[in-house]
Amino acid sequence: MTKTLQQITLVGEAVSHPVRLKLLYLLSEKERYVYELSKDLDLSRQVIQLHLKRLENAGFVESDLRLEDDDNRAKKFFRLKSFDVKLEIEDLAKIFK
Amino acid sequence: MTKTLQQITLVGEAVSHPVRLKLLYLLSEKERYVYELSKDLDLSRQVIQLHLKRLENAGFVESDLRLEDDDNRAKKFFRLKSFDVKLEIEDLAKIFK
DNA sequence: GATAGCAGTAATGAATATATTACACGCATA
DNA sequence: TATGCGTGTAATATATTCATTACTGCTATC
Numbered sequence: 001m002t003k004t005l006q007q008i009t010l011v012g013e014a015v016s017h018p019v020r021l022k023l024l025y026l027l028s029e030k031e032r033y034v035y036e037l038s039k040d041l042d043l044s045r046q047v048i049q050l051h052l053k054r055l056e057n058a059g060f061v062e063s064d065l066r067l068e069d070d071d072n073r074a075k076k077f078f079r080l081k082s083f084d085v086k087l088e089i090e091d092l093a094k095i096f097k
Numbered sequence: 098m099t100k101t102l103q104q105i106t107l108v109g110e111a112v113s114h115p116v117r118l119k120l121l122y123l124l125s126e127k128e129r130y131v132y133e134l135s136k137d138l139d140l141s142r143q144v145i146q147l148h149l150k151r152l153e154n155a156g157f158v159e160s161d162l163r164l165e166d167d168d169n170r171a172k173k174f175f176r177l178k179s180f181d182v183k184l185e186i187e188d189l190a191k192i193f194k
Numbered sequence: 195g196a197t198a199g200c201a202g203t204a205a206t207g208a209a210t211a212t213a214t215t216a217c218a219c220g221c222a223t224a
Numbered sequence: 225t226a227t228g229c230g231t232g233t234a235a236t237a238t239a240t241t242c243a244t245t246a247c248t249g250c251t252a253t254c
Contacts, residue, residue, distance in 0.1 A: 005115050005118065008112060008118060009112070009113050009114060009115060009118070011109075011112075012108075012109045012110065012111070012112035012113030012114075013109065013110075013113040014109070015105060015106070015108075015109035015184060016106050016109030016110040016113055017106060017109075017211090017212090018102050018106060019212095021102065021105060021106070021189055021192070021193075022189075022193055024186070024189055025186070025189040025190060025192070025193045026193075028186045028189070028190070033230080033231095034230080034231080035229065035230050035231080036230095043213080044213065044214060044215085045230085045231085046213080046214080046215090046233090047212070047213055047214080049232095050211085050212075050213085051212090065231080071221080071222075071229095071230095072220085072221055072222080073220075073221050073222070073229060073230050073231080074220090074221095074230070074231060075229095075230065075231085076230085076231070080186075083184075083185070083186050085182070085183065085184035085185075086182065086183050086184075087112060087180075087182035087183075088180070088182075089121070089122070089125045089177075089180050092118055092119075092121055092122040092125070093122060093125070095118070095122070096118075096119060096122045096123075114241090114242085116242090130200080130201095131200080131201080132199070132200050132201080133200095140243080141243065141244060141245085142200085142201085143203090143243080143244080143245090144242065144243050144244080146202095147241090147242075147243085148242090162201080168199095168200095168251080168252075169250085169251055169252080170199060170200050170201080170250075170251050170252070171200070171201060171250090171251095172199095172200065172201085173200085173201070
């Protein structure tokens with residue numbers, strides 16, 4: 001699969017922060033919602049949301065706002081889509097040559 | 098090979114900027130010195146040096162200040178050491194589990 | 195001797211990243 | 225009804241990133 005310059009930089013940026021790596025790990029286990037993650041990581045909900053947005057932009061996660069049967073409080077769930085991080089010189093050669 | 102959290106973030110950061118990716122590509126062809134790169138990329142020598150330092154911190158490149166036979170002006174050459182970018186959920190699991 | 199090649203360091207400035215607090219709103223529960 | 229759970233948005237503060245200019249100093253070349 002051919003990667004664009006922007007795809008590469010977005011992925012790089014996504015994995016360049018420890019909190020985002022932790023989020024990736026947690027979401028690899030099961031889907032979780034924002035408030036829950038902010039409690040678990042002891043960080044503000046807004047920052048967690050920002051990090052998740054970065055991960056979403058990189059194509060790693062996806063989300064949906066969802067109601068559960070027995071609770072009418074909407075929760076924004078995130079889950080891991082794919083995690084395929086691999087970069088070779090050939091990828092760069094295709095871009096710059 | 099086991100990766101530490103910091104190793105992962107350094108690598109991610111290294112590949113998160115288009116100029117650094119271009120530098121990696123150029124250095125994959127042959128070694129080059131700082132002044133030369135700054136001319137080719139039309140950027141200040143100081144910024145090129147900064148980007149190269151990031152690449153060096155991530156373990157991608159190495160440098161030496163060198164005199165050539167017929168020229169007594171020292172040149173700081175950079176070359177690609179290794180380029181092995183691969184990250185899997187298992188790497189994160191080892192760190193966070 | 196002036197200009198260009200080549201390095202090092204320092205100061206500065208604009209933009210982005212990271213994190214917080216604060217506000218509004220609705221639902222759940224003691 | 226007060227407190228906690230859960231969302232959204234906005235304002236703010238600090239740090240870092242990215243890029244520049246400016247200075248120094250040496251060698252090469254016209």
